[in-house]
Each structure stands twice: as C-alpha cells, then as structure tokens.
Amino acid sequence: MSMAIVVAFLTSLFFISVSTLGNALSLNYYDQTCPDAELIVSKVVKDETTKDKTVPAALLRMHFHDCFIRGCDASVLLSSKGKNTAEKDGPPNVSLHAFYVIDNAKKEVEALCPGVVSCADILAFAARDAVVISGGPIWDVPKGRKDGRTSKASETIQMPAPTFNISQLQQSFSQRGLSMEDLVALSGGHTLGFSHCSSFQNRIHNFNSKHDIDPSMAPSFAGRLKSICPVNSQAKNAGTTMDPSSTTFDNTYYKLILQGKSLFSSDQALLTSPTTKTLVSKFATSKEAFSNAFVKSMIKMSSITGGQEVRKNCRVVN
Incomplete structure (x- = not known):
C-alpha cells in the first residue's frame, strides 16, 4: 500500500471518529474564544453567595433539574411564553430559585465574548463552583454544550420524585445512562439546601394503613x-x-440515612438494595470516597447534551 493511500485512509478514519462524536464536549473548548469565561462565572457565584447563602444549593439543584429533562441544555432557564408553560413552571421546579445568578454571569460573559458561551455551560460551571464554595471537591468541567430551544412544563413529570422507591430511581437514572453508583453519589447533593414539607409529608402523616409514620x-x-x-x-x-x-x-x-434521619423516601430507599446500601456505608465512612464518586458522576451527568444554539439571553431562545 502506497504512503499516500495510507495517509488518505488514516485521514478518513480521523474524520469518521470526529464526526461520530457529534456534540462531544472538551476541556479546552473556550481556550481561544473566551478563556476567562469560568473565572467570570466563579466570581459572580462567589459574590452572590456572600449575599445569600442558599445560592450554592439552588444552583446545584438547578443543574440537576436541567440535565434530567432533554439533557444539560439550559431548557430549565427558559421563561414561559404565550401558550407554552416552560419547565421552570412545572411542579418539581416551582421551588427552584437564583436564576438571576445565571443571568448576571451570562451578562458579564456576553460583554467579554458575545455569542460564544452557552447558558448550559454557564450553569454547569456555576454548579461546580457551588460545590467548591461549600467546601466540596473541584473538577474541570467539560465544555461545549449548546442551549435547547424547547422547554415544556409537562416534561418535568420525568424528574425523579422524593417519594420514589429504589426500582423507580434505578429506572429514572438508567434511562439517562447513569448507574446505581451515580444514583447514590448524586443523591449526596442533598447535603446542601432546604426542603419544603410537601417533599416528605408522606413519611410523617398517614404513611400507610398500619403506620402513621414511616417505620x-x-x-x-x-x-x-x-x-x-x-x-x-x-x-x-x-x-x-x-x-x-x-x-x-x-x-x-x-450518615443520616444510616441513622434513619433522612428526609425523603428516595433517600431512605438507598438502603433497600444491597448495591446502593454498600455505597451509602462506604460514603458515610469516607468523605474522600464520596467526593471522588460525586465528581465522576457529575461529569457523567453534565455530559448528557441536547441543545442547538448559544442563547444571547438565557430566558429566551434566539
């Protein structure tokens, strides 16, 4: 085989492998086009957290709720318009807050690099910064997500609910390519934040025909x-x-799950499968094991892509 043919063959192989990656993410996506994007987002998240200590929990939850519907495409940031009720107004999302933090970060990034950095990437950076600010691990966020153009409140029914049992949780996560380890590690995000009574009422009043309280x-x-x-x-x-x-x-x-002091049925459900129970014990014993697993699972979850454009304003499509 002549050298020219070999080179041509290898070149075509390269193009095939690149094109099959489709919407693949990369760590150096903005190195040339907007190298300071992450620094800007990080500063905004820090500044807003000094004013309101609930901001980190809100941002982490927002990213999770975004990724579970249509992938991490910032569809959770879109506002309802006309006859379309958007995701943020769907039942599981009405308690989401701190959208203004993403707006502020987007505004500053746009001033520096207009039309370059997606809202979906900004939200992924902000979720990572939220964890770091709260004393958690740091990681390099893969970049290059695009923003979605569709956001429907009706689709938020697909969110895993706080009342889910282990098989419902497993199904919800596996549909998104996430494993049982990802389920247990990402549930650890519940270390941050606040819950309204409605999310755990089922466990403390009229639990079932025999028990008022979940035994x-x-x-x-x-x-x-x-x-x-x-x-x-x-x-x-x-x-x-x-x-x-x-x-x-x-x-x-x-540690609280093992003591019977977790809030949600879905938290306590992690003890009802041998695989997840072993992981709960492992993470309760070692903060380091939890942190490592959490980073791996966050990168995996935040790499579920699905958008089409880079929005100029995170609340409306271009």
Whole structure:
C-alpha cells in the first residue's frame, strides 16, 4: 500500500471518529474564544453567595433539574411564553430559585465574548463552583454544550420524585445512562439546601394503613418533623434543612440515612438494595470516597447534551 493511500485512509478514519462524536464536549473548548469565561462565572457565584447563602444549593439543584429533562441544555432557564408553560413552571421546579445568578454571569460573559458561551455551560460551571464554595471537591468541567430551544412544563413529570422507591430511581437514572453508583453519589447533593414539607409529608402523616409514620424513620426525628410540618398546615415556606450542615458539602447525608434521619423516601430507599446500601456505608465512612464518586458522576451527568444554539439571553431562545 502506497504512503499516500495510507495517509488518505488514516485521514478518513480521523474524520469518521470526529464526526461520530457529534456534540462531544472538551476541556479546552473556550481556550481561544473566551478563556476567562469560568473565572467570570466563579466570581459572580462567589459574590452572590456572600449575599445569600442558599445560592450554592439552588444552583446545584438547578443543574440537576436541567440535565434530567432533554439533557444539560439550559431548557430549565427558559421563561414561559404565550401558550407554552416552560419547565421552570412545572411542579418539581416551582421551588427552584437564583436564576438571576445565571443571568448576571451570562451578562458579564456576553460583554467579554458575545455569542460564544452557552447558558448550559454557564450553569454547569456555576454548579461546580457551588460545590467548591461549600467546601466540596473541584473538577474541570467539560465544555461545549449548546442551549435547547424547547422547554415544556409537562416534561418535568420525568424528574425523579422524593417519594420514589429504589426500582423507580434505578429506572429514572438508567434511562439517562447513569448507574446505581451515580444514583447514590448524586443523591449526596442533598447535603446542601432546604426542603419544603410537601417533599416528605408522606413519611410523617398517614404513611400507610398500619403506620402513621414511616417505620424506617427514627421516631425522635419524625417527631421533630411533625412539629415543623403539622398535618394540613398551610404555611407556605415551612420545611427544614436537608441536613444540619446544610451549607457545607460533606458526607453527613449518608450518615443520616444510616441513622434513619433522612428526609425523603428516595433517600431512605438507598438502603433497600444491597448495591446502593454498600455505597451509602462506604460514603458515610469516607468523605474522600464520596467526593471522588460525586465528581465522576457529575461529569457523567453534565455530559448528557441536547441543545442547538448559544442563547444571547438565557430566558429566551434566539
């Protein structure tokens, strides 16, 4: 075979492998076009967190809710318009907040590099920064996501619910190419933030025909929750922090599951499968093991892509 043919063959192989990557992400995507994008986002997240300590938990949750519907395409940031009710107004998302942080970051990035950095990438950077600011691990975010043009509240029914059992959770995650380890590691995001009563009412009132309270819940813990969330309470913002160190990214969440002090059915469900139970114990014992697994799973989840454009304004399509 002549050298020219060999070169031509290798060249065609290269193009085939690149084109099959499609919307593949890369670590150096903005090196030439907007090298300071991540620094800008990080500064905005830091500044906003000093004003409101709930910002990191909100950003991490927002990214998760974005990626689970149509991939990480910033569709959760789009506003409802006309007859279309957008994702952010769907039942699981009405308690999402801090959208203004992404708006502010986008505005600053646009001023420097107009039309280059997607809202989806900005949200992925912000979620990583949220973890770092809270004392969690740092990682290099793969870049190059595009922003989606479709956002439907009706699709948010696909979000894993706090009432899910282990088989429902496994199905929800596996549909997105995520494993049981990813499920347990990403659930650890519940170390940050606050929950409204509605997400755990099912465990503390009329649990089933035999028990008023979920028997897997520590009685003292259930008693405390009942006092915060009495039956038929109309208090709009009643609820409690996800764990006692709710602004610190640590492995307390897993320790609480083992003590019967987790908030959601979906948290406690992690003890009902041998695979997930082993992982809960492992992460409860070692913050380092949890951090490493969390980073791996965040990179995997945030690499589910699906968009088509780079929005100029994160709330509206171009």
